[in-house]
Amino acid sequence: MDLFSAAGYEFILRWIHFLSGITWIGLLYYFNFVQAPFMGEAEAGTKKDVTSKLAPRALWWFRWGAMFTVIAGLLIYFNRMHAAGMEPFFKSSYGVSITIGGIMGLIMWFNVWFIIWPNQKVIIAAAQSDGKGPAVGNRPRVAFLASRTNTMLSIPMLFFMAAASHMTWG
């Protein structure tokens, strides 16, 4: 396969999709499986440091990982749909599986950019200003539930994304 061909273009997009997807979901699992339980036990000073110094760095890679995963994924999706034709695409095993996985990925991307990050911005600002900043209210709970929702959705999302290339229906 020539890297500078239509197939090569799709391969490069898939490479970007994997790299950014691992960055995104790796950090999602870190937040849910490591950081959240740790914060439940940490001392007040440690919690403040994690929220004001560690979280902003982790969330930068997290949200931009999500962005590039979705951009590369959508470009592959429409490339495949264009090559196959709309109707045959949606009748194929690949088309059905990748559409279901993709919808989940889009919901997760929406949660990152429009629920988790806007709430975390306020939580971080409050921690960085020693409580003199904005009131956080129920923002930690909202961000936590959106993050847990994404962890839950990542399971069927990865199943259907992998099924698209490695499992045939019927």
Next chain:
Amino acid sequence: MKNPLDSISGTITAGLVITVVLWLIVDTMM
């Protein structure tokens, strides 16, 4: 009722249940 998303095991179980339900739906349709 306790929210399953409050625990890691509940979150993973919910994810697995959604996977199985969707798999059954697609497998029936295809």
